[in-house]
Amino acid sequence: MSIRDVANAAGVSHQTVSRVINGHPRVRPATRARVEAVIAELGFRRSVAAHALASGRTRSVTVLTANTTHYGRAALLRGVEEAARAASYAVGICVVESEEPRAVRDALDRATDAGGGLIVIAYDEPGLRALEQAPAGLPLVAAVETPAAAPPAASPWVWTDDRRAAREATEHLLGLGHRTVHYLAIPSTTRSRGGSQRAAGWREALTRASAAVPEPVAAGWTPAEGYAAGRRLAADPGVTAVLCGNDDLALGLLRALHEAGRRVPEDVSVVGFDDAPHAAYLAPALTTVRQDFHEVGRVCFGRLHGLIEGGAPVGPHALATPRLTVRESTGPAAPPA
Amino acid sequence: MSIRDVANAAGVSHQTVSRVINGHPRVRPATRARVEAVIAELGFRRSVAAHALASGRTRSVTVLTANTTHYGRAALLRGVEEAARAASYAVGICVVESEEPRAVRDALDRATDAGGGLIVIAYDEPGLRALEQAPAGLPLVAAVETPAAAPPAASPWVWTDDRRAAREATEHLLGLGHRTVHYLAIPSTTRSRGGSQRAAGWREALTRASAAVPEPVAAGWTPAEGYAAGRRLAADPGVTAVLCGNDDLALGLLRALHEAGRRVPEDVSVVGFDDAPHAAYLAPALTTVRQDFHEVGRVCFGRLHGLIEGGAPVGPHALATPRLTVRESTGPAAPPA
C-alpha cells in the first residue's frame, strides 16, 4: 500500500497523492477530494520510514535522561509527550545509564540515530555530560538546573529559578526562628562548584541572614537514600530545620526523624522540593516548593518544535519561579530551653 | 555519509559494506577489517530510516499506555527500556488519552506507524481497549491483569498473579482478627465483571472465611483520589481493616485516617499494593504486596523480541506470585469493647 497504489485507484499521479497528503495548495478541490476518498477507502497511511528517508525529517523527538521514574523527570517526560502528541510528533526515550564516557556516547549515538530532535534532561551528571558532548548541529533543547550566571545567548536551555525558590524556602525557615537550616542534598552536577543551584540558594539565604552554614548532607534522589542520610541529621539534637533537595528525600528524612522520636514540626521543621504527588498526603503534610515539571516538558518540546520547523534559533528560557507551599511540616523553632 | 562512501574509501562494493555491518559470515577477515577500519575512521552510522525502509524491520518497540508516571507503569516502562537497550532496540512511548474510540484508534495508529513491536499496558480501560482493537498481525505483547480464566493459548499476555496475592493479603488481615476487610479500589476494566482481579482475590478470601463482603469503595490511582474516597472509610467506625488497590491509594487513606483521628494500626489496619518506593518510608511503614513491575517489563520485551526476531508465537505467561511484605500498618484487631 503505497502512494502509487492510491494514485492508480484515484487516476492521478503519485506526486498528486503526495501533494494531497502534505496539504500542498496547488491541487484542485475536486482532485483533492477524490484522492482523499481513495485514501480513506484503502486505509492508506504513509510510511514513516520512507518519509524520513526521503525528506530527512522525522517528526519525532527523543528524550535523553538518566531516569524515567523519579517524579520530576517523569513529569517532565509527560509534558513532552503531551505537547508532542498535540503536534503529531512521535516520542522516544533514551536512558543514559551512567556518566562514564562510554555510556554517554552510546546514549548519544542511540538518540542521534533516531533522527529527530533531542531533549536532554540535564539535572544530573549523566544528563549534563550528554548535553556537553552532544554533536553540534543536532536540534536540541535541554532542561537544566538554574544557571549560575547568565547563560550564553545561544544555549537552548530551559529552567525554573529554583535557586531563588530554595532561598525563599530557607528564609521561610529562618523567619520561623530557626538558628540555621541544614540541607539534605540531591546529587549535584560537578560543573556547578559547591553543589546544585538549590544548594546555592540555600547557602545564599543563610549567608544573608548571617546564620551558620552547616555542611550539606549528601544523599541521592530516593526515599531510601533520604532515610540513610537523614539518620545522621535525626541523631543531631542541634538540627531543628532541614531543607531537602526533593520530596522523596524529605520522605526518607521524615521517617528517620520519626524513628528517632523527633516530632515534626514541633522538634524539627522539614521542607521538601518539587511538590510530588505524595507530598500533600504525608502526615505531617509536607511544606514544599511547587515545581511545574509538566510545564517545563511542554516548553522544551515547544521550543524544539520551533527550532525544527521554523529554524528559529533557541536561546535560554527561564520559567516562573516555583513558589513555596506551606503545609504542616514546618513550624516555629522551639524556644531555647 | 552512506555505505557507498564507505565502500569507495575501502575499495569494495557497497554490498560488502552492508555485509560487514550486518555481521554476514561470508566476508574474508582481511576485507572485514579494512571495511571496519574505514567505518571507524569516517564515523559511519547506518541510517535507521533507510534500514527500516529497505528491510521492513525497525529494531524498535513502542510502549502504549494510559499513563507514564504512576508507579507500576513507570517501573514497567523502565524494565522495557533496560531490556530494549540491551538488545539495541529503540523505545518509543505512545499514550492513550482516554477510552474513547477515537483516542484509542489514534493511539493505535501512532503506535503502528512507528513500525516496530508493540507493548500494551492494559491495566486500565484505555489500555485494554487498545489491546482489543490492535490490528491482527502486529507483533504485540501485553501486560494485563491476572486473567479471570485460563487465557487462550495464543494470547500474548504477561501478568503476575495478583488475584492470589490479594487473597493472601486479605487472609493476613482476617488472620489478625478483623471481622471483615474493606477494599479501596483502583479502577477496574469493564471486561472483568465485578472489578479487577485484585478485587476478585479480596472477595474470594472474604467468602472462603464466611466474612461479610462490603461494597468496594471506588477510587482512582492517585493519593488525592485515595484520600477523597478514603474519608468515607475513615468516617465509618465499623471499618478496621482496608486493602488498597495500590500504595498511592493507601497513602491517601492513611492521611484520611490520620485526619479522622484513627490510629494505624491500632484502630485500623491498612494494606497497600505494589510496594512503591515510598511504601517502606511512611509512618507507619506500609504493609503491602510487592510487585516486580520491572521484571514484567523485561519479560514483555523479551517475549516481543523473540516474536519479532524468532517468529516464535507468544502465549500467555504468568510471573511468580507477588508476596506480601508485612510492615507496620497492619496489626491485630482491637478486642471488642
Next chain:
DNA sequence: GGCCCGCATGTGACCGGTCACCATCCTGGG
C-alpha cells in the same frame, strides 16, 4: 587437465516516499 563447487564479492533493482523540473491548460492583456 577439465570440471564442479563453494567462497567472496559485485551488480542492479527495489522499498515508498520527496524533490526538481517539465508539460498542459486556461485566462487575460496588448
Next chain:
DNA sequence: CCCAGGATGGTGACCGGTCACATGCGGGCC
C-alpha cells in the same frame, strides 16, 4: 489573435539501505 504566466498535474531521479542473483576465482576430484 497571440503570447505571458499562473494553476494543475506528471515524470524520473534520488534518499540509503537490503535483496536476489551474477560473477570470478581457487581447490578438490576424477
